[in-house]
Structures are given as C-alpha cells and as structure tokens.
Amino acid sequence: MSAVLKLKRVLIEAGFSQAALARACGVSPATIAQIVNHNQWPKAGLVLREAILLVCQGHGLSVGEDIFKVADECANTHQPGSNGLEPTQETEMLLRKQGLSPAARRHFGLFRDPFSEDVSDQDDVFVSNDIRYVREAMFATAKHGGFLAVVGESGAGKTTLRRDLIDRINREDQPVVVIEPYVLGMEDNDAKGKTMKAASIADAIISAVAPLENPRRSMEAKSRQLHRLLKESRKAGYSHCLIIEEAHGLPVPTIKHLKRFFELEDGFKKLLSIILIGQPELRAKLSERNPEVREVVQRCEVVELPPLDSRLEEYLAFKFKRVGADMSAMLDPAGLDAIRAKLTYSRSASAPGRGQPRDTVSLLYPLAVGNLVNGCLNLAAELGAPKVGAELVKEV
Structure with missing residues (x-):
C-alpha cells in the first residue's frame, strides 16, 4: 500500500496543485508525486523538505513538520509479501x-x-506475426475444417480475433455458417453456475442451420435431426463452424462430447469444425496428461496469444x-x-x-x-x- 503523506490533503484543501509546488521548489512534478504519494525522497531530501515547508508557508499555509507524516499510519503496517x-x-x-x-x-x-x-473494422486490429498466425489458423479452421483451441490471458485479444473472424467471413461472403452458443452464466460445475451440455450445443447448431425447425426432444432423435440438417446444408455448399467463447468454463464431460460433434461426417467430408476460445485454464483442461480428454487432445490444436x-x-x-x-x-x-x-x-x-x-x-x-x-x-x-x-x- 502506498504511504500517502498528510501533505497531499493539505495541498488539495488549499487548492495548491502538486505541479505548482514542483515549479516553486525547482523539481519535476514526478518527484513531488513520489514524495506525496509514496513518501519516497531524492538524495537531497533534507533540502527539499525545507523548500516545501518554505513554499507552503509562503503561500499562507499554516503547516509544520507533521505534513511529512503518513496520512494513514496503518499504511505502514502492510509488509511486502x-x-x-x-x-x-x-x-x-x-x-x-x-x-x-x-x-x-x-x-x-x-x-x-x-x-x-x-x-470498429479490420484496419483497427493490430496484427503481429504471432497474432497473424492465430488469425489465419482460426480462418482456415472455419473455412476448411478442424478442431482448434485459442488460449490467452484476460485482455490478450481473444474476443477481438473472434469478432475479426466473423467480420471477415461476412466481408468476403464466405459460405460458412457460424454457430455460437450463448455462454451467459456458464460454469464448469452446477454449484457455481449452469454447465453447458451437449444437448444445448445441439440446439444451437440446429437453430443456426435450420432456424425454422424445432429441435427434437430426445437426445437420440435430436442427434439424427442434427446430422441430417448438417448434411443437407453441406450439399447446399455451406461449411459449419462451432465457436465457443469462455471455453475454459466448459465441464470436462462436454469437452469429451465435442469429439462426437467433430466426427459428424458425410462420407469423407467433416460436417462441423470447432473453435474453442478461453483463458489458460482451457489449456490445463486440454492437457495431454489428462486421461479424461485424451481423445480430444489428439484431435485439437492449441494456439496461444502471447504478450x-x-x-x-x-x-x-x-x-x-x-x-x-x-x-x-x-x-x-x-x-x-x-x-x-x-x-x-x-x-x-x-x-x-x-x-x-x-x-x-x-x-x-x-x-x-x-x-x-x-x-x-x-x-x-x-x-x-x-x-x-x-x-x-x-x-x-
């Protein structure tokens, strides 16, 4: 915690800016900020201390040595670590x-x-060599098929690349149906939120591919319906890409079920590509050391957005x-x-x-x-x- 001096409150109450104090003392504003906010002094600290007192008193402020005390004494009770x-x-x-x-x-x-x-458009997206690789891997997966996991820390730019992918598909008029299940409230267990199950993913695919059809109730009938609709859409010239954001919140059983969606095919043609987007916890869930997801790990490429x-x-x-x-x-x-x-x-x-x-x-x-x-x-x-x-x- 920073050691803020009483001097800061005195300056605020007097309407006397830190910048003005710095000019009067002949030092940089950053030096005064270091002193006021962190009680960190330069080598000539004693001289500067006297100068600050004289300047304050010269501006009619009734102050003494106590302005150099920490405003909240408990601020010093915090020990690093x-x-x-x-x-x-x-x-x-x-x-x-x-x-x-x-x-x-x-x-x-x-x-x-x-x-x-x-x-607001593709020209606003910063593209380094690392980002370009991830960007092109996502586009190739959506257009030609594959199973891809994009991993990055919060704020690494994952959502921007998802938006960029969808914008590119629309801008280039690519025949790709994008399926994005809603992930509001999704957690990896029912104690913390609502888990996303295979049935919900199936409903999202049916809704995207054939909006006028109602999903069947039983999972077996729904699976047959889903497979039929994907084959019909494929024959009409479309590819299909399932994108799940916040995928680190997927429960392991659902991750295992994704393999079955990925294996839906018509002859030699895969019917569905999959892109998972999530934080580093997703990489841990897709670890080759996790025997529960070994069949997914063998089929899923993991790419990471570096700092x-x-x-x-x-x-x-x-x-x-x-x-x-x-x-x-x-x-x-x-x-x-x-x-x-x-x-x-x-x-x-x-x-x-x-x-x-x-x-x-x-x-x-x-x-x-x-x-x-x-x-x-x-x-x-x-x-x-x-x-x-x-x-x-x-x-x-």
Missing part, C-alpha cells in the same frame, strides 16, 4: 479500467481514446496512429521501458523460498497496457507534464 505475493506481482500492477480523462484529451490533443471502443513484449512500441505506435496521434509525442523511451518493467514480474517457479528458481511473467497484454497508458496520460495531464516518463509511470 504478507499476503503471499511479492510487491511487484500481478495484484499490484494491473489497474482498473482507465478511460482517458477530458483533461488528458485536451492536454495531448487526443479526440478519441486509443484504447476504448477502438476496434506483446518486444512488440510493445509497435503496438502503441499503431494504436495512437489510428486516432491521428504520434506516440513519440506522448511517451518518451524511458517511459516505454518503465511500462514494460511495471507489467513484468518474477515469481518462484515452485514453492516460495530462498534459492528457488524464478520465472519471468509478462502481463503486457493489450487490455493491461491500455489501462496503464491511459492512467499515465491522465496523471501527466494532472501534473502538466509534456510527456510520460519513467518517474511518472512509477506513480500510476
């Missing part, structure tokens, strides 16, 4: 949804938020260009390095303890990056900083 996590781990690096503030829009001349409602990492600058330049802005006018190179560092941490590869091997974990996914950058732009506008630098990133 007391919750089992290191202070640089995910829980302290990810931000809530950050929209671009009106002040930041004016300050940087941005008329659109680069990271909110930012994809941006070395593509961070390219991604941000693309997003700002799409809203008519120049990234280099907003973020300096040190700020970019600080963003990369803030969204990267190390953790023990096994149980925590001294001497344990460590993994480097990257959270540089589009959603996390967008929230962090917007937070930095908002703070820069508040402090009057012309660009986002390393010190400012540390304050967000």
Whole structure:
C-alpha cells in the first residue's frame, strides 16, 4: 500500500496543485508525486523538505513538520509479501479500467481514446506475426475444417480475433455458417453456475442451420435431426463452424462430447469444425496428461496469444496512429521501458523460498497496457507534464 503523506490533503484543501509546488521548489512534478504519494525522497531530501515547508508557508499555509507524516499510519503496517505475493506481482500492477480523462484529451490533443471502443473494422486490429498466425489458423479452421483451441490471458485479444473472424467471413461472403452458443452464466460445475451440455450445443447448431425447425426432444432423435440438417446444408455448399467463447468454463464431460460433434461426417467430408476460445485454464483442461480428454487432445490444436513484449512500441505506435496521434509525442523511451518493467514480474517457479528458481511473467497484454497508458496520460495531464516518463509511470 502506498504511504500517502498528510501533505497531499493539505495541498488539495488549499487548492495548491502538486505541479505548482514542483515549479516553486525547482523539481519535476514526478518527484513531488513520489514524495506525496509514496513518501519516497531524492538524495537531497533534507533540502527539499525545507523548500516545501518554505513554499507552503509562503503561500499562507499554516503547516509544520507533521505534513511529512503518513496520512494513514496503518499504511505502514502492510509488509511486502504478507499476503503471499511479492510487491511487484500481478495484484499490484494491473489497474482498473482507465478511460482517458477530458483533461488528458485536451492536454495531448487526443479526440478519441486509443484504447476504448477502438476496434470498429479490420484496419483497427493490430496484427503481429504471432497474432497473424492465430488469425489465419482460426480462418482456415472455419473455412476448411478442424478442431482448434485459442488460449490467452484476460485482455490478450481473444474476443477481438473472434469478432475479426466473423467480420471477415461476412466481408468476403464466405459460405460458412457460424454457430455460437450463448455462454451467459456458464460454469464448469452446477454449484457455481449452469454447465453447458451437449444437448444445448445441439440446439444451437440446429437453430443456426435450420432456424425454422424445432429441435427434437430426445437426445437420440435430436442427434439424427442434427446430422441430417448438417448434411443437407453441406450439399447446399455451406461449411459449419462451432465457436465457443469462455471455453475454459466448459465441464470436462462436454469437452469429451465435442469429439462426437467433430466426427459428424458425410462420407469423407467433416460436417462441423470447432473453435474453442478461453483463458489458460482451457489449456490445463486440454492437457495431454489428462486421461479424461485424451481423445480430444489428439484431435485439437492449441494456439496461444502471447504478450506483446518486444512488440510493445509497435503496438502503441499503431494504436495512437489510428486516432491521428504520434506516440513519440506522448511517451518518451524511458517511459516505454518503465511500462514494460511495471507489467513484468518474477515469481518462484515452485514453492516460495530462498534459492528457488524464478520465472519471468509478462502481463503486457493489450487490455493491461491500455489501462496503464491511459492512467499515465491522465496523471501527466494532472501534473502538466509534456510527456510520460519513467518517474511518472512509477506513480500510476
């Protein structure tokens, strides 16, 4: 938890901005922000302390040394790692949804938020080599058949690629019937929510292929009806692609049943392709070490959306260009390095303890990056900083 000083409240109540205090003291706004919000002082801390007191008193504020105390003493009772996590781990690096503030829009001349409602057509989709492979694998599966699982962390861009796939099918007038069962409230067990069963998937397929037909009641009759409708649609020149988003919430029995849907055929022709889209838990459910799903694992290709990492600058330049802005006018190179560092941490590869091997974990996914950058732009506008630098990133 940050050690916020009483000085912050004094400045707010007096209507005296941190930026104005920084100018009066001859230091950067980020330096004042470090002191006020985190009680972190530069090497010349004693001199700066006196300067802050003199400036405050010179502006008519009745203040003393107590303004340099932490506003909430309990803030110091939190010890790094007391919750089992290191202070640089995910829980302290990810931000809530950050929209671009009106002040930041004016300050940087941005008329659109680069990271909110930012994809309206295919040209808005950022495509790296890794993303291009996943994108083309999804399209090939939908058009030519196959069984594919797309895995990625929250905010990695999975939903964007699903939307891109459907838009491409429609835009190119591809003869592909897309079937998307509703997944609202879906969980992998009935204690937490409602599980998706094979019957529900069958109903969704029938509804998409033949909207005017009512599904049969018994599963045996429904299966025959489904097979017949798919064969008729195939003879009419259509392919069929079942897409299940949030597939990490599928129960294992339903995952096993998907093999039977995939094996529906007419002669040598497969009648249904399948694309599962989910978070890393889906990869665990499709592990080759899981004997319950071995028949699915042998037929399902798993592709993963990696973090941006070395593509961070390219991604941000693309997003700002799409809203008519120049990234280099907003973020300096040190700020970019600080963003990369803030969204990267190390953790023990096994149980925590001294001497344990460590993994480097990257959270540089589009959603996390967008929230962090917007937070930095908002703070820069508040402090009057012309660009986002390393010190400012540390304050967000």
